Amino acid sequence: MHRMLKETPPLAIDDQVEAGRLEALDRFDVMDTPREEAFDRITRLIKNIFELPIAIVSMIDGHRQWYKAYEGLENREVARDATFCKYTLHDMTPLIVPDARDDARFAQNPMVTAGPRIRFYAGAPLRTHDGHNIGTVCAIGFEPRAFTARESAILSDLAGLAMDALELRQQASLDSLTGALSRRAFKEQAAQAIALAQRHRHGLACIAFDLDHFKSINDRHGHATGDKVLVAVAEACRAQLRGSDLFGRLGGEEFALVLPHTDRAHMSGVAEKVREAIEQIAIRNGQTRVPVTSSFGMAALDARTSDIDALLANADAALYEAKAAGRNRCVAWLQVNDMPASPRRRVLKAGRILFNNRMSSIDCTVRTLGEDGAGLDISSSIGVPETFSLAIRSDALEARCRIVSQTERRIEVEFC
Structure with missing residues (x-):
């Protein structure tokens, strides 16, 4: 049970639908994954077929719209409240907005009144x-225009192709760029390794790590250089591992290891070896050396943490402690008086941060949850107070929280 939790009013039907929608999105394990040609091809088709400047394949979680593929944009996500696409979540047919200035829902939207001054929008839901509805395929223009029934049907077919691509990527076992296990394959093989460790009573550890400031590498040196960095990281990591160890790519610059026959006392040594190997990577963009460092979180299998989702969630929490402490370091999942902290589980839930006597609120996505804390993704941690209330309406729960660590878009809290 969570400590200091109180119930909110009875669950509304909209909250039940949203909870089911986020569970469906979570099954695809697609949020924050790298760009893939199958989805990029769809956005190119949208631009060419409809002759519009912006095309997007996106997913919508608890607080943002995130772009799996996009043409004509620089940012890769936008706050959910600011997006047109949130209105497609409730419909089975495409949403067509010929001129946003004439639509009461969008006329005052900053993307209409200021840059990029959107006028036309057409979005078809990604329906499981x-x-x-877990996201959208959409086409956007800077001039008003009509959209025929035939064009709407074409956009719906392209949404269907995007869903087919999502289904196919679930079946892939290797990441095409790095050769690491895909997220699905990693979790399946990790579950088998954990079962063996439990049956034969031997140790097992999980390490999560990601590259520090990877976005700035892509922005400053280009995505081709970023890809070289990812390949080099994978090679450096594999050089430090045994044949029985599991190595997976979970997201764009996020990786994970499962180490059978490794207990808490020895996992730090492995993590430190990998960290040092990554720090020594020599990638150049012309005459410029591209510095590469990484941050690590570690968690060990124990009686309270008995599956891969809990291990990954605990390792994630420790990883964000490492990032908050300055990056390029290894941190183990917190221990109190030699007793493990309450295990986390990986979730995807809509949350709301409440403060100023509930007069102010910020949408968030709850990514990890335990009896004594949670990990929250937000658009920006700027302005979030040290203490606040976290509401998870799908669980009919509210908890008073205190921030224990934070980065630009992630907050770790303990319940108080």
Whole structure:
């Protein structure tokens, strides 16, 4: 049970639908993953077919719209409240806005009144086989225009192709760029390794790490150089591992290891070896050396943390402690009086940060959750007070929280 939690009013039907929608999105494990040609091809088709400047394949979680593929944009995500696409979550048919200035829902939207001054929008929902809208395929223009029934049908077909691509990527076992295990394959093989460790009573550790300031590498040196960095990191990591160890790429610059026959006392040595190997990578863009460092979080299998999701969630929490402490370091999942902290579980839930006597609020996505704390993703941690209330309406729960660590877009809290 969570400590200091109190119930909110009975769960509304909209909250139930949203909870089911986020569970469906979570099954695809697609948020914050790298760009892939199958989805980029769809955005190119949208631009060419409809002759519009912006095309997007996106997913929507609890607080943002995130772009799996995009043409004509620089940013890769936008706050959910600011996006047109949130209105597609409730519909089975495309949403067509011929001129946003004439639509009460969008006329005062900053993307209409200021840059980029959107006028036309057409968005078709990404609908799962069990009926949940998890995102959109959309086309956007800077001039008003009509959109025929035939064009709407074409956009819906392109949304169907995007869903087919999502289904296919779930079946892939290796990441095409780095050769690491895909997220799905890593979790499946990790589950088998954990079962063996539990049966034969031997140690097992999980290490999560990601590259420090990787976005700035892509921005400053280009995505081709960023890809070289990812390949070099994978090679450096594999050189430090045994044949029985598991190595997976979970997101764009996020990786994870599972180390059978490794206990808490020895996992730090492995993490430190990998960290040092990554720090020594020599990648150049012309005459400029590209510095590469990484931050690590570690968690060990124990009686309270008995599956891969809990291990990854604990390692994630420790990883964000490492990032908050200055990056390029290794941090183990917190221990109190030699007793493990309450295990986390990986989730994807809509949350709301409440403060100023509930007069102010910020949308967030709850990514990890335990009895005594949570990990929250937000658009920006600037302005979030040290203490606040976290509401998770799908669970009919509210908790008073205190921030224990934070980065630009991630907050770790303990319940108080």
